[in-house]
Amino acid sequence: MGGEKTKRVIFVTVGTTCFDALVKAVDSETLQKELLAKGYTHLLIQMGRGSYLPTKSEGDCNLVVDYFTFSSSIADHIKSASLIISHAGSIFETLKLGKPLIVVVNEDLMDNHQSELGEKLANRKHLYCASPQTLHQTIVDMDLNALVPYSPGDATPVAKHINRFLGFPDD
Amino acid sequence: MENGNGCCFSSVSSIATLSSVAVVVILILIRVLHVIYCSGRPLSKRASKPVSTLIILGSGGHTAEMLNLLAVLQKDRFNPRYYIAAATDNMSLQKAMMLENSLASESGIKVADTAQFMKIYRSREVGQSYITSVWTTLIATVHALWLMIKIRPEVILCNGPGTCIPLCVIAFIFKVLGIRWSSIFYVESIARVRRLSLSGLLLYKLWMADQLFVQWPQLQQQYPRATYVGRLM
Numbered sequence: 349m350g351g352e353k354t355k356r357v358i359f360v361t362v363g364t365t366c367f368d369a370l371v372k373a374v375d376s377e378t379l380q381k382e383l384l385a386k387g388y389t390h391l392l393i394q395m396g397r398g399s400y401l402p403t404k405s406e407g408d409c410n411l412v413v414d415y416f417t418f419s420s421s422i423a424d425h426i427k428s429a430s431l432i433i434s435h436a437g438s439i440f441e442t443l444k445l446g447k448p449l450i451v452v453v454n455e456d457l458m459d460n461h462q463s464e465l466g467e468k469l470a471n472r473k474h475l476y477c478a479s480p481q482t483l484h485q486t487i488v489d490m491d492l493n494a495l496v497p498y499s500p501g502d503a504t505p506v507a508k509h510i511n512r513f514l515g516f517p518d519d
Numbered sequence: 520m521e522n523g524n525g526c527c528f529s530s531v532s533s534i535a536t537l538s539s540v541a542v543v544v545i546l547i548l549i550r551v552l553h554v555i556y557c558s559g560r561p562l563s564k565r566a567s568k569p570v571s572t573l574i575i576l577g578s579g580g581h582t583a584e585m586l587n588l589l590a591v592l593q594k595d596r597f598n599p600r601y602y603i604a605a606a607t608d609n610m611s612l613q614k615a616m617m618l619e620n621s622l623a624s625e626s627g628i629k630v631a632d633t634a635q636f637m638k639i640y641r642s643r644e645v646g647q648s649y650i651t652s653v654w655t656t657l658i659a660t661v662h663a664l665w666l667m668i669k670i671r672p673e674v675i676l677c678n679g680p681g682t683c684i685p686l687c688v689i690a691f692i693f694k695v696l697g698i699r700w701s702s703i704f705y706v707e708s709i710a711r712v713r714r715l716s717l718s719g720l721l722l723y724k725l726w727m728a729d730q731l732f733v734q735w736p737q738l739q740q741q742y743p744r745a746t747y748v749g750r751l752m
Binding site for chain 2: 363364436437440462464465467468500501502503504505506507509510511512513514515516517519
């Protein structure tokens with residue numbers, strides 16, 4: 349009994365974009381307390397091109413918070429995390445790795461077609477979808493066991509159509 | 520008397536000019552409609568040799584989806600492959616090069632024999648003023664024309680970025696003029712669930728894509744001439 353708490357990491361990623369609103373939202377004490385209460389131990393923020401710097405933190409009573417700008421492979425960070433909070437660009441990379449995901453839509457981007465995809469996948473219970481303002485509530489309400497695994501798509505139907513159209517024989 | 524003859528002559532010649540212009544316009548219209556009609560139908564001949572293929576890459580998700588599609592296309596059929604990305608997009612061509620390099624090392628064929636990588640000027644950068652955009656769009660169109668004359672692909676694969684529009688328009692004009700028949704395949708992004716992107720909408724409304732593929736069923740209901748193919752990612 350006793351011993352160390354299992355390390356449970358939340359990985360926040362914005363890819364190569366600038367998404368200060370998300371970084372600010374996770375840099376909140378109340379949100380971090382909520383994550384702590386849900387059993388998470390570490391919060392790792394990949395902040396990309398953003399200018400807002402979150403506050404680092406250590407200690408047993410708090411979430412351990414750290415951040416960096418870019419990484420050559422966020423796949424490794426995704427694999428070692430228990431929960432991903434990301435911009436819309438990493439949706440499929442995360443779903444394919446089978447990790448629970450909260451997609452946060454960047455409302456500053458013009459032509460917000462990202463939200464269509466986030467909402468559609470949330471409807472199908474493959475992930476949770478939120479805005480920087482609703483992120484806290486989404487975390488409070490989330491039930492990761494209710495998420496349905498995502499089965500990857502298949503490009504062969506398109507390839508078949510293209511081949512047939514051009515007159516190539518079926519394989 | 521002379522004046523009378525002069526007036527008669529100039530009115531006859533202007534009628535003649537107008538008639539010739541009208542005839543030419545009608546002929547062009549008929550040709551355009553014929554091209555559109557033929558484009559929508561599969562090619563009649565069985566394909567007997569590889570087709571030169573232009574692959575138009577766009578940033579981020581677009582390239583990931585395109586590479587996903589390329590992975591299941593038979594490389595010996597779609598050959599040689601020309602990759603075009605916007606001048607300011609650094610990642611996409613690199614990813615395409617990685618794909619081609621791994622193919623080359625598997626098969627022993629040199630990359631340079633089967634694939635080429637090119638950049639194209641963007642019509643307009645995000646946030647650019649509309650006044651300078653007129654000039655840059657002109658330059659981008661001329662550049663697109665130059666590239667298309669060099670490549671004259673038989674197949675064009677694109678999936679969304681604005682870079683594909685000038686290239687597809689020029690390909691369509693080449694079809695009408697009989698310079699080269701390109702089969703244009705447009706795959707709308709998986710992120711487009713309820714509405715087509717601007718590129719997709721343009722190609723659809725102008726009947727310029729031979730086949731327009733969508734990944735969600737509600738898009739096919741909205742755009743009946745599109746082909747629903749399920750999710751690629």
